[in-house]
Amino acid sequence: MxxxxxxxxxxxxxxxxxxxxxxxxxxxxxxxxxxxxxxxxxxxxxxxxxxxxxxxxxxxxxxxxxxxxxxxxxxxxxxxxxxxxxxxxxxxxxxxxxxxxxxxxxxxxxxxxxxxxxxxxxxxxxxxxxxxxxxxxxxxxxxxxxxxxxxxxxxxxxxxxxxxxxxxxxxxxxxxxxxxxxxxxxxxxxxxxxxVVPASASTALQSNSGSAQQNSWWRQGMLPGFLLGILLIQSAKMLPQAYFSLYVTQAMQATTGFAGLSYGLSAAGLCLCAPLWAIYFRQQEDSTILRWMIALCIASAVLMAVQSLYLSATIFLLCRFLWGCFLGALLPVFYSLLSLHTPANKQGQALAYGNSAAKAGALLGTAAGALLMAILPLQHLFWTVAVAYLLTALLLALLPRTYPLPGSAPA
CATH class of the missing domain: 1.20.1250.20 (MFS general substrate transporter like domains)
Structure with missing residues (x-):
């Protein structure tokens, strides 16, 4: 330990x-x-x-x-x-x-x-x-x-x-x-x-910090539920990576500078809002946080649909920034849930599984984006990202039935 x-x-x-x-x-x-x-x-x-x-x-x-x-x-x-x-x-x-x-x-x-x-x-x-x-x-x-x-x-x-x-x-x-x-x-x-401290001393530390509940969580097998959430969120995020620059320059007839600006705005939104989401979620129950994740996935789907319509350059850039703000909540929250509900002696293992799930999601999303680019017209590709977020929201809504979270009502 x-x-x-x-x-x-x-x-x-x-x-x-x-x-x-x-x-x-x-x-x-x-x-x-x-x-x-x-x-x-x-x-x-x-x-x-x-x-x-x-x-x-x-x-x-x-x-x-x-x-x-x-x-x-x-x-x-x-x-x-x-x-x-x-x-x-x-x-x-x-x-x-x-x-x-x-x-x-x-x-x-x-x-x-x-x-x-x-x-x-x-x-x-x-x-x-x-x-x-x-x-x-x-x-x-x-x-x-x-x-x-x-x-x-x-x-x-x-x-x-x-x-x-x-x-x-x-x-x-x-x-x-x-x-x-x-x-x-x-x-x-x-x-x-x-x-390194003796196992008996670490056990005393765990009991004082509420880790008995963490061990119970680990034994109940809820880890796959959080890993599935990370995989889904990361897949939806990476789906447009393969064709984003082509979509902006060809389907939207915009410049590469505009593509770089819209890409950077998403990163800016994430950097600005991730700490704020963490502060807000600090006192929330897991079930409440999961409901927020579902709502943010639905909101992300709406933003992707609006981007597909390309109403104006300003609206497109605003959607990119807001999407980055939502991303600041999605992935970090699942990592924090993994860490909070994992015993201290398994932190590395659980967070490593989380990172592996994120890598798998990135591979899945990138591969799916490349495949969709080969079979769908370029101007319709962002609709698939909206569908991916709606599917993610649906699957996250089903998680408490398979892996009950603290604070959730029984199914």
Whole structure:
């Protein structure tokens, strides 16, 4: 059983964790938009091979991470999540360094797959932060880390695009490796360590903090319900990723600058509203939170329908911003529910399962979007996202019948 020693300034440590996550995620996203261009520049691939290699470069790390993150989470529960945090940052730094000097397409794919398998930084940061924070801070923590990820995902491609244009792709990966190494040094020197305590002492701590109910929750098997919620939310979110830029530039006849602005507004909405949702949900029962999730999915479906109509540029941008505000509630809330209702000695394992479910949802949503793009006219594709959100709302409404939540009426 592991326990994080509460130092004098845990708030300072959580702020530092937020900074590390933001910088590390920005570093990893610096190269994200440019793998297809880099593979094409090698001149070793045909058009069909390029499409397959590009798909593997993007989706491969998500697949290996989905399979391996639970193992790392379980290891963190045994030896300490601080060590898992350092391991993940070291893995990111070393693999980005290797990618900076790798030119063979097959080796690039192999390193990308390895990177997904041995990193798992987001799950490690969530598990580490959950033991560093109190139960009352848990929802705020998950929202804060989600905001850090979103902000890094916006800043990283911007910096990567400038470096790629001015210095080349090697400079992009070297910079990412250097940033991850800096985060590793900061985490090693400034974040508090994990401390192993006897099982009897940890049991006493659990009884004082209400973990008996958490253990009961774990035994009742409600974990699959929360994982299903994460998978559904992430699938609906990622569904338009495959065709969003094409939809904006071709179906709407807008510019790439407009596409970038509308994409950035969603991230801005998430960053602004995720902490506010966490504060509001802090005192709510699980059943009330689930009803809010259902309502937000329905509202997201309405926003997608309005975007499909393209009434005006202003309305489209407003819908994108509001959708980002809703996203600030959806995924972080499910992570916080996972953490709050999981025993302290299983935090890493449960949050790792949550991250695996998110990766599976991302793969499912991206694949479904690519398939729909091949069989439906471009101007109708956003209607499918509205349908996906309505289906998600329906399935979430059925969750209490299968996995009863605290505060729900019996079915």
């Amino acid at each position: 592991l326990f994080i020693h509460r130092q004098a300034a845990p708030v300072h440590a959580l702020k530092l964790l937020w900074l590390i996550q933001c910088v590390a995620m920005a570093a990893m996203e610096m190269s994200g938009p440019f793998w297809a261009l880099h593979l094409q520049s090698s001149g070793q691939l045909s058009a069909s091979e390029l499409s397959w290699y590009s798909a593997l470069a993007y989706a491969g790390p998500m697949l290996t991470a989905m399979l391996c993150i639970p193992w790392w989470g379980k290891a963190g529960d045994r030896i300490g999540h601080h060590w898992m945090l350092l391991r993940a940052l070291a893995a990111l730094a070393l693999t980005q360094l290797a990618l900076a000097y790798c030119t063979q397409p097959l080796m690039i794919i192999a390193i990308r797959l390895l990177q997904g398998a041995i990193a798992g930084f987001i799950a490690a940061a969530q598990a580490y932060g959950s033991q560093l924070s109190s139960r009352e801070q848990r929802g705020q923590l998950m929202a804060s880390l989600q905001t850090a990820t979103a902000l890094g995902s916006v800043l990283g491609p911007m910096a990567g695009g400038w470096l790629y244009q001015s210095q080349g792709f090697t400079a992009v990966n070297l910079s990412a490796a250097a940033l991850c190494a800096g985060c590793l040094l900061l985490a090693a020197l400034c974040l508090p360590r994990s401390k």
